[in-house]
Amino acid sequence: MSSYKFKGHEIQGAGLGLRSSHYQEIFDTKPDVPWFELLSDNYMSDGGLPIIRAEKIREDYPVTLHGVGMSLGSTDPLNTDYLSKLKALTDRIEPTYVSDHIAWVSVGGKYTHDLLPLPYTEETLHHISDRISQVQEFLGRKILVENPSSYMTFDSTDMTEAEFIKGITQRTDCDLLLDINNIYVSAVNHDFDPYEYLKGIPSDRVKEIHLAGYEKMDNYLFDTHGYQVHPPVWDLYRAALKQFGAIPTLIEWDTDVPSFTTLRQEAKKAEQQLKAFS
Numbered sequence: 263m264s265s266y267k268f269k270g271h272e273i274q275g276a277g278l279g280l281r282s283s284h285y286q287e288i289f290d291t292k293p294d295v296p297w298f299e300l301l302s303d304n305y306m307s308d309g310g311l312p313i314i315r316a317e318k319i320r321e322d323y324p325v326t327l328h329g330v331g332m333s334l335g336s337t338d339p340l341n342t343d344y345l346s347k348l349k350a351l352t353d354r355i356e357p358t359y360v361s362d363h364i365a366w367v368s369v370g371g372k373y374t375h376d377l378l379p380l381p382y383t384e385e386t387l388h389h390i391s392d393r394i395s396q397v398q399e400f401l402g403r404k405i406l407v408e409n410p411s412s413y414m415t416f417d418s419t420d421m422t423e424a425e426f427i428k429g430i431t432q433r434t435d436c437d438l439l440l441d442i443n444n445i446y447v448s449a450v451n452h453d454f455d456p457y458e459y460l461k462g463i464p465s466d467r468v469k470e471i472h473l474a475g476y477e478k479m480d481n482y483l484f485d486t487h488g489y490q491v492h493p494p495v496w497d498l499y500r501a502a503l504k505q506f507g508a509i510p511t512l513i514e515w516d517t518d519v520p521s522f523t524t525l526r527q528e529a530k531k532a533e534q535q536l537k538a539f540s
């Protein structure tokens with residue numbers, strides 16, 4: 263039986279990613295933030311400071327767990343050590359959602375620091391769906407999977423990303439974390455219409471939204487998470503809220519992390535948009 267005052271099954275509004283530089287301010291001031299997202303990979307320890315901090319946050323806020331280590335698209339065997347640690351963390355923290363990415367990060371047991379893209383084919387759809395189902399069975403809960411940003415495509419791809427994602431939800435019953443910045447970045451990089459992409463996403467599956475700031479390079483957009491959200495991403499976000507409703511939204515700002523005040527101001531912009539659609 264949970265001892266947390268927020269039972270962890272409902273989040274609303276614009277949450278914040280928990281960053282180490284903000285711990286003390288949050289612990290000292292207990293700001294009025296609807297929920298926090300924790301990077302699960304940073305808290306997967308049996309004891310010590312990380313888990314103490316995570317539990318301290320959890321005493322006052324609902325949380326979600328977002329990770330980068332499931333390597334759902336990889337051909338490596340599923341990493342049961344990683345999943346066991348994640349399961350222990352979810353049992354302890356009772357997050358509202360657990361999420362990871364439609365990507366792969368490991369090959370031959372070696373891990374990269376990048377979320378690498380998949381070709382979108384029937385074969386890869388079958389492969390990743392099978393692994394998502396296994397992960398859900400292992401964790402004893404549904405997970406959310408997030409659409410990637412990408413900088414290359416594959417000749418073998420024969421379906422759109424939205425079709426691929428819809429196929430995943432149909433085969434696994436998982437839900438979606440829709441990253442609006444990622445859609446926009448990939449749309450510019452690969453010259454597709456992001457509004458058409460949205461139309462292909464099954465509305466009843468979207469449980470969380472991410473927003474972030476990209477960096478404009480010479481001939482592509484780079485998903486750096488180091489800036490405020492750019493105007494075209496706010497426009498696409500409004501279209502998403504119109505289609506999906508007031509979905510809980512998180513501002514991702516994890517490089518050049520700003521002051522807690524600046525981060526909250528950015529979240530308040532999302533909160534204003536959410537109010538218009540709730």
Ligand SMILES: [Fe+2]
Nearest residue numbers: 408441472514
């Ligand atoms: Fe994201």
